[in-house]
Amino acid sequence: MKRLGRKVRWNLLALSALLGARMLHGQSTETLNLMPLPAKVQRGEGALKIDGGFTLVFAGYREARLERAGQRFLRQLSRETGILLLPISKSAGAATLTVTTDHEGKPVQELGEDESYTLDVTPAGARLHATNPLGTLRGLQTFLQLIAITLDGFATPAVHIQDQPRFPWRGLLIDSGRHFIPLDVLKRNLDGMEAVKMNVFHWHISDYQGFRAESRKFPKLNEQGSDGLYYTQEEIRDFVEYARDRGIRVVPEFDMPGHSTSWFVGYPDLASGKGPYAIERKWGVLDPAMDPTDEKTYKFLNEFLAEMARLFPDPFFHIGGDEVNGKEWDANPKIQAFKKSHKIKDNAELQAYFSGRVQEILARHKKTPVGWDEIFVPGVSKTIVIQSWRGTEALVAAAKMGYRGILSNGYYLDLGSTAARHYAVDPAGGTAALLTPEQKKLILGGESCMWSEYVNGENIDSRIWPRNAAIAERFWSPEGTTDVASMYERLDAVAQRLEWVGLTHRSFQRTMLQRIAGPASPTEFAALHSLAQALEHQKEYTREDSIAVQQTSLSPLDRLVDAVFPESDISRRFSLLVGQFLASAGKDAALEAQVRAQLADWATIDDRLRPLTLRSHLAKDAAPPAAAFSQAAKVALDALDTIRKDALLTDEEKKKQLAALQTLEKQANQSQVTIPELPAFQKLVEGAGNAPKVN
């Protein structure tokens, strides 16, 4: 489906390293841990030493934003290498890194503004060149990623890089509506986005459960719709500046006409139902929706959007438009009468009417509307941008009719998919190959989406990162960049760097586990830690199904399910290990020892954890998955013994064991977690069923 892209030499090297199983035993120093991969990379001879004498000089066009980027770059370099770089540098002579920018960028960052750069590193020095400050920002991040530790200190390998993005719209959506996400958490996510060259922060800032932007025109929106948890206009302005400094546009989304209960707490007249309304605490697609038939609604929206249009300088403005269930409309006789008198045949058409009116308002305020698939209806203005939660084919269909689109289907971070699965999704994949070049350009890129039912400021980073870096690569790097093993190898290095950027996607876990444990012995804590590292939260929307008491927006997110990773590194590595072991026909004793040691550790988690589960209500919740996981490890261990002993499971026994594993998975689900090692365990059982003769 996807064409083979350029393979640069080092990438082949990385591949061969992988074939040699180096992923399990440390990474090649030859690998450049770049993510996203640049368009073109050529390795040179030697390396540039990075030490306390490092200097950065700006040449060509200069501005305060670049100076700040330089300061940030030096701080980051210092943090990652531990080298002390003094603000007042004594060194004269040639700079280690000379950065030349040709001219200024747009006063408000524009879609499609030039982000290209070239970077040349030789043992004598490095040169970064870009026409536009955005390219400079991107190139500085590439330089940081090139810095590697060697036996002689830190160094940047000699390299020539020529780079530009594949798609102009590379976004991350964070939902601050369902759970309020503190501003410092959002800011560190902007830092993460900068590190992987994303350029759109889509701020889903209102929903049923919260209206999070201060409105001075309609203060009851935030005062009554947010539990006091909202962003002031000053904070929003500062945030937009912070994003601009990092080459990131901020596109706000005020979801309407559905997903809007929080608006109605202070302004019930906007709604189609009778009210009064309270902030929603439940999750799901709910009934409240704006009244699309009342002129008061449009008067309100006109004034409100005028205020927000000034607050958010980006020319694009997202109006949601998704998931109206129509119940309030159907129950309102006035609305039914309106439909009849206006010859509107169904609710979809009614919504299209609403959508058209809001788009007119936005146009008046010089904004280009963005909306979810639902806003794409016959006759809608060609200026709109469609964000598709439905899929690539929707974008292809739209592009054929001359509409621009961005893809989010396949990039929902809250569903807990693997990085590999996200990585396989291409905004211009599938039948997009059949589009004309002009049509192809209408596919602007994509956005990953962090919906916030089950995240808060404490664990949101871990649901976004590092998987989002793989998505960022999909949006930036050439189409043919599809080597999953290479992606995972680099992702591991990037994940580590992102913690230095300030994200807490790995470190958050220890803190949460300490809360779950309370004062604990090292043995108890180690058991909890091993468990949390091995399990994952349930995928897709199955989490809702397995909760006995439905969680609300007020439920603490304090349990094992909230502390595990969406994708377990340990599990992925174990799966590779089992694959290698079985590929050796069960003959590789060293691999067997590794598999056995891991399984033996897991098999004892339940026993080691038990004292904790008798003291802490949070640890108690971890008891069913702990028991299930240890038991599953024992099943796998038995299978391993069978292989070792040159025995063979009967089909009957095999079936029984596989069924046991399925039951154990269900037991883990009681606490909304899943056992990602199950496929590997199953393979061992299968292997014991077809046991090759050993010895």
Added chain:
Amino acid sequence: MKRLGRKVRWNLLALSALLGARMLHGQSTETLNLMPLPAKVQRGEGALKIDGGFTLVFAGYREARLERAGQRFLRQLSRETGILLLPISKSAGAATLTVTTDHEGKPVQELGEDESYTLDVTPAGARLHATNPLGTLRGLQTFLQLIAITLDGFATPAVHIQDQPRFPWRGLLIDSGRHFIPLDVLKRNLDGMEAVKMNVFHWHISDYQGFRAESRKFPKLNEQGSDGLYYTQEEIRDFVEYARDRGIRVVPEFDMPGHSTSWFVGYPDLASGKGPYAIERKWGVLDPAMDPTDEKTYKFLNEFLAEMARLFPDPFFHIGGDEVNGKEWDANPKIQAFKKSHKIKDNAELQAYFSGRVQEILARHKKTPVGWDEIFVPGVSKTIVIQSWRGTEALVAAAKMGYRGILSNGYYLDLGSTAARHYAVDPAGGTAALLTPEQKKLILGGESCMWSEYVNGENIDSRIWPRNAAIAERFWSPEGTTDVASMYERLDAVAQRLEWVGLTHRSFQRTMLQRIAGPASPTEFAALHSLAQALEHQKEYTREDSIAVQQTSLSPLDRLVDAVFPESDISRRFSLLVGQFLASAGKDAALEAQVRAQLADWATIDDRLRPLTLRSHLAKDAAPPAAAFSQAAKVALDALDTIRKDALLTDEEKKKQLAALQTLEKQANQSQVTIPELPAFQKLVEGAGNAPKVN
């Protein structure tokens, strides 16, 4: 030496728990993890549930500082429990915690201001009462420490606490002169101090290597004396306010006439030598000193101290006065002539003259001088406060003559002593028992000192915490609070809480190890992690001795020595375990298995780490201690085998093994680390020499 103090019931409970070896197997839920221990604690029946309905109400005297303390308290409670507490609370009814403060405190916090409080917790609610806002701040921290996890959720046990500090001056010195410590790092240390009820931040803000405070009167002080690393006056004012919010006084120290090279870079006329001067990069006691014979010096100091006296509102002002080696004075003929003409017989007397002049200046600016032992000379004003780096006896001698003092000897955190060792030092210990009650009052308390030769913002927390909490208990709690086992049990819980406060004394290690490792396999990283957890940095001033190339203030602090803890928990626990095993006459198989598993893990570190040491210059530095430590663990493992096999080492063999361990310690010292497990290893070897017969 120290009298037995009150023992409250729960403390005895904790002790009995320890005797039952519960420290190794999880902590008693009966233990209150309070540190410092309150003056009086009585347990009641039942507990107060802490959940999403928690409310805090202020009664009596109210002020903005208390409101902010309340907000901080709720944020902290929320962070520690994971419970979502909404800023806009719906609940009416009785508050969960009612806080009553009688009256306002002093506009500038004073030495000896009332910090007492009472706290009553019942299943129905809690009441905190204090006369002064300072007592309220202290009581809020006690309440936070009381919150524990149970099988039914979070709860605070019913309790009656009546509490006040033993000493009015409970300080922490941080040296921002030698290494600049970023403001956010200092602030989180203030948060830590608040959590353990310390009330003086001693800001050592200038030294040979840096002048870190902005002077507008003499701008070259910070411009030329700091490499650009200094605190602006605005930042300092903000910092002082931040401290006041937490009930902490800020006492600045401008060290003079020695420790002052950084002043001379911009103002060489102040110095006794010829100049020009450059910022010092070396450590140690260096030659440069102010010219005490030139009136220009006093004119300068008068204007400078006037400026600083306004900037730092605290009535106390520290002028250092330590460690003048006199070389510049001896080499300056003008100074020699002055001594002769003024009948000053030696440099000590010359320094006393200087000190007296500076004290006069300070008095003019309404400040009370504080200085190190050296300022205590015959005839010096009775108003001064002596900070003793020499010892308690110096304070006792001073008190007998009517002088006030604070103790720092025994509390130097940079020397890497154990918490137990610091804990054993009492500002009013030793012959202070013989002082009259009036004289005793002159011993105001103490200060722990964090000198910064080998710390920066990244690892300083780990050198201060959690050991500083034990020192804080020494300063706050009743004299008889000396149970070391109880201290360690509670310290462990406090150490965890302090990370929630924002300190990074534990989490910093993983980041530093990741830098040392670079991209690494889990096996490699686990080896490095085990190594770093087990070792400690060298003690006292031996680190200097074992460095081949002397470190300077510009050397990166990026090696294993910078990433290990000053006191290894793992080592302390292992030592207890070995003690228990040997106390069982080697007969307890479960204990033996634990000892063996730990040793077996350690014995393989060297092998597992090796690939890393061939890729990273920082990991390479860890190779000698890794080899030494694994080898030492093997020696201990052999001894364990000997005990198990019912064999007996000959005296010759024993001597050889003990000598081998000493050699291995020296090998570890090559990288400035030490093997704290050696005494336990030695005990095993000794045990193998006297092996009891085992089956």
